[in-house]
Amino acid sequence: MAPMRDELLAKLGVVLWSDLQAHAKRDALIVVTGSLDILDAGVALAQNDAARVEAWIQAGLLTKPAAAELELWSIDTAARFDALIVAPFVLVRQRARPQSESN
Helix, strand or coil: CCHHHHHHHHHCEEEEHHHHHHHHHCCCEEEECCCCCHHHHHHHHHCCCHHHHHHHHHCCCEECCCHHHHHHHHHCCCCEEEEEEECCEEEEEECCCCHHHHC
16 A cells, blocks of 8 residues: 555544544535545545546536535434545545434
8 A cells, every 4th residue: 555545544544523523614525436445535635636536526526515514424323434534625425324223
């Protein structure tokens, strides 16, 4: 694994919405959607790889959270997220709920 990817992997964690609210207020959240690996996105951002980042934005794989998402997340206190800080941004992906919680 490349050194940058290793460094970011060590910073990847699971957090609650309450941990992300301050970052949302400063408009620093970036949602990683679809099949894009959050570490790949983090490496590209950290290396200022504008071409890759722009391609992912255009493909809808990197987005800002919609107002509806922010509202839902603030209500759902059990929601968990994979989060990766790549200053000044925080990359997030909502985790799927375990089967026992979704019923």
